[in-house]
Amino acid sequence: MAARRRRLKKRTRKQLQGWGAVVAVAAVVWVAGHWSLVWPVLVAVLAAAVVGGGGWALWRAHRLAVGQDRAWRAQEEARARELSMAEVDALSWQDFERYVAELCRRDGCRDVVVSGKSGDLGADVVGYLADGRKLVVQVKKYAAHRSVGSQDMQKFVGTARLEHGADVALFVTTSRSFTKDALGLALRQDIVALHRDLLGAWVKGAHLATLIPLNGSGGGTRRPPV
Secondary structure, three states, X not given: XXXXXXXXXXXXXXXXXXXXXXXXXXXXXXXXXXXXXXXXXXXXXXXXXXXXXXXXXXXXXXXXXXXXXXXXXXXXXXXXXXXXXXXXXHXXXXXXXXXXXXXXXXXXXXXXXXXXXXXXXXXXXXXXXXXXOEEEEEEEOOOXXXXXXXXXXHHHHHHHOOOOOOOEEEEEEOOOEEOHHHHHHHHHOOEEEEOHHHHHHHHOOOOHHHHHHHOOOOOOOOOOOO
């Protein structure tokens, strides 16, 4: 029984092979007899394949080039922002204000505007955080050894919210620290004090949202005077 099944399968396989050969021969004969009709179609198919393959290769090359260009531009922009503190110190006060604005934009702030003039009532940089809150920034470019005093802080406290409607008020300085009175006032009035060390972290890539809660840390006690 098993031998009969094997013979049947073998016979069926031979029959299929035979029919396949017949079909192949018939196809060759038909193509030979109708070559004038067949060859333009073959040429068109081959041409379409070549053009399609070339187009796909060009598209891939274009996408790769665009991706590499975007990556390069992103790296250049990041490198341009990540200045050393020595380079920050070398900026003019006007360029420093513009640089702080650029840091805000880097961290997702929108509609960022630089006042760039005297009489701005403490609003050197104005914009909106990613969550929609209004950000008002006072920028003071002082020598590193200086401390921001209470008088500077009082002026900003008096205008940040009443005059400019700040939801988040940020005081940024190149100074090493705020005086005890200035920092105490900032903490009581919910002003974010960003001294030189925190500014350095911001410059090196720390996100503004992570620096706001640190308010004055590293430049002296965060506890307001009793």
